[in-house]
Amino acid sequence: MSVINVRQALNDAIREEMEKDESVIIMGCDVALRGGPFGVTLGLLDQFGEKRVRDTPISEPAFTGAGVGAAATGLRPIVEILYSDWLTLCTDQLVNMAAKMRYMFGGKVSMPLVVRAPFGAGGGVAAQHSQSFEAWFNHIPGLKVVAPITPYDVKGILKQAIRDDNPVMFFEHKRSYQIKGEVPDNEDYTIPFGKAVVRREGTDVSIISYSMMSIRAQKAAEELAEQGISCEVIDLRSILPLDYETVMSSIAKTNRVVVTQEANLRGGLASDIVAEIIDRGFDLLDAPPVRVGAPNVPMPYNSGLEKICIPSEENIIEAVHKVLSND
Amino acid sequence: MLLREPFVEITKTKKRGNLKMKISKETMAVLPDLKPLEAPKDLSKEKIEKILYNMCAIRAFDSRVKELWMANEIYGLAHSYVGAEAIGVGACEALEEADYISSTHRGHGHTLAKGAPIKQMMAELFGKYEGLNRGKGGSMHIADVDIGMLGATGIVGSGMPIALGAALSSDVLGRNTVSICFHGDGGTNQGVWHESLNLAAVWNLPVVFLIENNQYAIATKLGRVARETELYKRAAGYGIEGKVVDGFNVFDVYKTVKKAVDKARKGGGPTLIEARYMRILGHFVADDQHYRDPKEVDCCWEADPVLRIKDYLIESGIFTEKKVEQIENAAKQEVEDAIEYARNECTEPPAETLYDDIYANGEVIK
Secondary structure (H helix, E strand, O other), X not given: OEEEEHHHHHHHHHHHHHHHOOOEEEEEOOOOOOOOOOOOOOOHHHHHOOOXXXXXXXXXXHHHHHHHHHHOOOOEEEEEOOOHHHHHHHHHHHHHHHOOHHHHOOOOOOOOOEEXXXXXXXXXXXXXXOOOOHHHHHOOOOOEEEOOOOHHXXXXXXXXXXXXXXXXXEEEEOOOOOOEEEEOOOOOOOOOOOOOEEEEOOOOEEEEEOOHHHHHHHHHHHHHXXXXXXXXXXXXXXXXXXXXXXXXXXXXXXXXXXXXXXXXXXXXXXXXXXXXXXHHHHHHOOOOOEEEEEOOOOOOOOHHHHHHHOOOHHHHHHHHHHHHHOO | OOOOOOOXXXXXXXXXXXXXXXXXXXXXXXXXXXXOOOOOOOOOHHHHHHHHHHHHHHHHHHHHHHHHHHOOOOOOOOOOOOOOHHHHHHHHHOOOOOOEEEOOOOOHHHHHHHOOOHHHHHHHHOOOOOOXXXXXXXXXXXXXXXXXXXXXXXXXXXXXXXXXXXXHHHHHHOOOXXXXXXXXXXXXXXXXXXXXXXXXXXXXXXEEEEXXXXXXXXXXXHHHHOOOOOHHHHHHHHOOEEEEEEOOOHHHHHHHHHHHHHHHHOOOOOEEEEEEOOOOOOOOXXXXXXXXXXXXXXXXXXXXXXXXXXXXXXXXXXXXXXXXHHHHHHHHHHHHHHHHHXXXXXXXXXXXXXXXXXXXXXXXXX
């Protein structure tokens, strides 16, 4: 085992898959010469050359669409969208083409495309660089959506995404690159989609989380433990498909659930998960589920206002108290 | 701005070739220079026969599709390729089997020209399980990736980067294939159109962007939404070659596309070709075109590409009148057989197939 950070985990995953399979390529703004806006792709150009590691013009629809066309004709492209907010620019190619081609064509095409999208809030980058759009893509049949957070998961899930024959939206939290964790040395492992992880076992409340919210949920659970409240923290890792088996078996034990997301609450994933929980196991619940998410506002620039808009440990703690007090 | 230009008499000019109608100055300005047909020397008689056959098949296919749609036998939307046969057939003739095309919402002609089986195409339009796309695509999403046809698309301009991506695969994998991206004048005003030209140019990819300039984006004439209507000139802005061809002339299309394809295959990068013609029928099969002057449509029939090639082949002595008739009848018969097949021999897709092919390898996520 070695301790590496998320940035290195991403880099290792891409490099290992490119070494293994010549059809894997990566393209996006500044991914080649500069090594990526967040340094994720450093060294890849030197190792694999400019045919497989490509700097693109700032033309998200064209280079994402090129990824779709390339995936349909034999490559396994990784497309990097510099900030996930700009998925808005290439959503046509992802939603109308990548997600639907196999179905529209009666199964006659493969679509092994990975779209890496740094997302999430923090750092004062304001309304156009802070958003979390995973719920948009969760809505689209034909896509897969993942959002791992630990170096181990990030590496294993990205490798799985590259090998998957479906279009995968890979949401990496842009405040996570320095997060460190253990990753096995010289082991070619992947992590299947649709398998959640129980980060902390507990008996009173289940906290459903993914990406940065799973870290906040674990911190909240530690603090709640000191108050004598036992929380089970589930890190979904994969959103579509979503491991409802693990979610429901946790709720069967705790009978209370808090669902968290970093995105603003309205129309978000937490609402969808709560609806599914009710469909699958209303009778298991001793209290109405509680959602944690950001207020429904564009992300403000001012750090004080921004803080209000990023769901925190305190918000999760409040939610846990609420779900416990609401019989 | 006038929506309809008043029609004024234009005397027949040498430049306009065989146009006999009175047409407006505006129409005159946007119609292609009708160049005399001349079969290129590199085309064998067999290939010329195939060209004629394909043009007649597309004409028959889309003429019958319109009737079948009107009779409620074909569901949804269908956009006719009637009048554009010279472009799809001329361009695809310049390709090898392993080459790729991306298409538009008006994709029947491209699909047929690239070599898709007519029976399965018709079955698809009938929504049948035996159709090319299992009855899940229909007219607007007809595709046959096995023969390099990367799909019709209902989003104008969205096929641009798809053809680019196929060219990227060719470049990375060293396959030496070329892609043609068919698109309309409407598509040229999408942002992704400009981006794709620039990206293909800067990466020097083997792709030919072929504008089927039919002068209309649904009901809006090009000149009302673009100041520069000579679309091939836009190539200069991306540092690539731009060409304009007579879109009613299959051999003119073939010759120019062939040059561009050969250049791309040799590493010469992309070309922008404007095949200029004018839409004859409506935007979709039931469009009554009330926004157009009927004289403009009559004028286009004078340049009917199927009529032109038939006349030429007979006049030049390449085929006898009887032979031309035989070829045309065979094409029509294949279409009739396809209709019979779709109507009588095919089945409705079972409800159990609803979740098939959303994901690879039979995976179902509900």
